[in-house]
Amino acid sequence: MDGDRGPDGELLAGGLANAGAVVRRGDAVERPAPPHAAALHGFLAALRAGGFAGAPVPVGPVTGGRERLEFLPGDVALPPYPAWALGGAALGSVARLLRRWHEAAARTPFDEGASWPGEFADPEGGPLLCHNDVCLENVVFRAGGAAALIDFDFAAPGRPLWDVALTARYWVPVLDPATAAETARAHLEVPPRLALFADAYGLSPADRLALPSVLEQATSVCRAFVARRVAAGDAAFVAHFDSYGGWARWDRLQSWLADRRPLLERRLRDLSGG
Template sequence: MDDRELLTGGLANAGAVVRRGDAVERPAPPHAGALHGFLTRLRAGGFAGAPVPLGPVADGRERLEFLPGEVAVPPYPAWALGEEALVSVARLLRRWHAASARTPFDPAADWPTEFADPEGGPLLCHNDVCAENVVFRAGGAAALIDFDFAAPGRPLWDVALAARYWVPVLDPTTAAETDRARLEVPHRLVLFADAYGLPPGDRLALPSVLEQATAVCRAFVARRVAAGDTAFTGYFEAYGGWVRWDRLQSWLAGQRPLLERELRA
């Protein structure tokens, strides 16, 4: 009898992540050794919002603790776009950063560079806090999963990457096309920064870091599309290709003064 349960969500490992009882089996990232050591120390330090490894990598796959709860996957449910979810993700991210800051990691490890902070930083950032990588319980964000892109960086960089998904940071045309026109970017970005407890200097810098993070995400997509990665090419073509990216980047640059003013206030 096959006791596997296929876990859906995400693009990179679609169809390759399964649950067996209390364990999740998935493709192991190249930095799994360093990551597993970090996750083990993180749990030993009292942070329960991330899975722990359940043994060494075998045949290119890792086994991690299954964290029960609800994960939002497309088409996203209404609660995942609500302000309560937005606030709880920001608070979970702050707890993650506090725990990460006191947990040693190997700076010489081969951490991935795809979404890494170009300036580096003092703690291990998640770098992919999208809806599919957050476990909710009782209506609030309780844990982070999928650390394939974790790398050293600044907390502000991780905040910007997470805000892109959860605000979400979309130009008005794209927001209307995806039925999210009602979600006001300035208001929700301020709400995210408030819930996280972002300090004044970082609040003022957030709009420009958002632009930088968007450019990094675009470059990531460009590499995957150029490589013919079918998990990305279909999604890319279906959602407007470079026209949508160009529009977003142009809109973000024009919105910077407004976003800085709102965040300063």
Template sequence: MDDEELLTGGLANAGAVVRRGGVVERPAPPHAAALHGFLAGLRAGGFAGAPVPVGAVVDGRERLEFLPGDVAVPPYPAWALGDGALVSVARLLRRWHAASARTPFDAAAHWPDEFADPEGGPLLCHNDVCAENVVFRAGGAAALIDFDFAAPGRPLWDVALAARYWVPVLDPATAAETGRAHLEVPRRLALFADAYGLSPADRSALPSVLEQATAVCRGFVARRVAAGDAAFVDHFTGYGGWARWDRLQSWLSEHRPVLERELRA
């Protein structure tokens, strides 16, 4: 169709997301009914930073409002790596959590557990605030998209997952290999915490939660690779395999005191 645009972005639904005018059509997650009710509740409560569903799920496809703006995809543009983008994402995440906390959700629904907080929590977390899932307008983060991994959890868990992508939390070797060696992890992690407004207790806990979140993300990748998911197998192989994960987990453990000091400061 002439008005159909294939949208690129993350790995999970690569090649399966299309835009037709003001509507995005994509594979519906198993929890679509509960998710759509929650998204509608968010908008009714005044939060415009997430799309609303457009109609019912048909043939396993959901239709959502298209939110205009800029989305950073690899190779990430310089503006997506700056302090301004980092700060605006943290502030958007705080607004999301405030809106989520006042919006009821179906606690009995089968929310996905791939990235879910192992400790559970009182509000619905996004759990995948990567660059491809944030819409920017006028240089600032304005909206979140792709709620396939949304699940109940603690705000701090969502902060840790988002920080992994946006700081980004990388060991020096991986940062150098991906052109991000100039991004200082301790300083930017503290900047993210500042912009979000983390409490002193959560700032102290963040480094250990980062380690926990990294282990959960590794498990997710392992399951996708073991299942033979072509997009993940190709990305995993080209991204250095388990050596990079081992290196990152070792770096996080060794540098926990450094991160703790920076966050306290």
């Protein structure tokens, strides 16, 4: 997770929204605070008190629009993604970490009246706080396994299956063959890797069968998020959007998902994932 060091701390890699704004100082990470920081910090502290060590705890109050969170040491996969992050072992360990997060979150009350962000929130709502952005850059690995989640800017109430679908989009990854080839991931076959993820998480038979349709729903929500950012003229998103094929790529992915839904459902019926 090391970045450039300077007199004002060590610059860490941030996502598109926080690029250049995340700094490590000693055992703390300083970053822009989301609007729901107060409710989120209370939840993270309660998680740790309940025994879940796979997320950082806040270190002090929000000051000047920035939050301070515990620095969690380990390895984070950044583009171009290393081979270890694309293997089956990493995929399964992320699924198991997500399950542990959901089990801990189900035991931890959250502020239902807080203004949780809606960008990636489950349209159907749900009983626990989902992360909603478990991309490769937001998982800390130690000793070859997924150990912790970071960056909770999009956390919001939802169904566990919703979080599973959003996470699988990144880690399987759920891409049509043309896009997978363009991003050097054509060797990662979606049906068996999706089944592996479902197996490792321990999805119920009913959730396994529902997962393909929830993936389509999540993809539509993600597309709407990008559309809003592009329409607003967000420079980072516009550049990323233009360099990655624009709406043609989204159209292709959504058509591919709809066409492959029966195949994915059949593969997921096999509880062995084989």
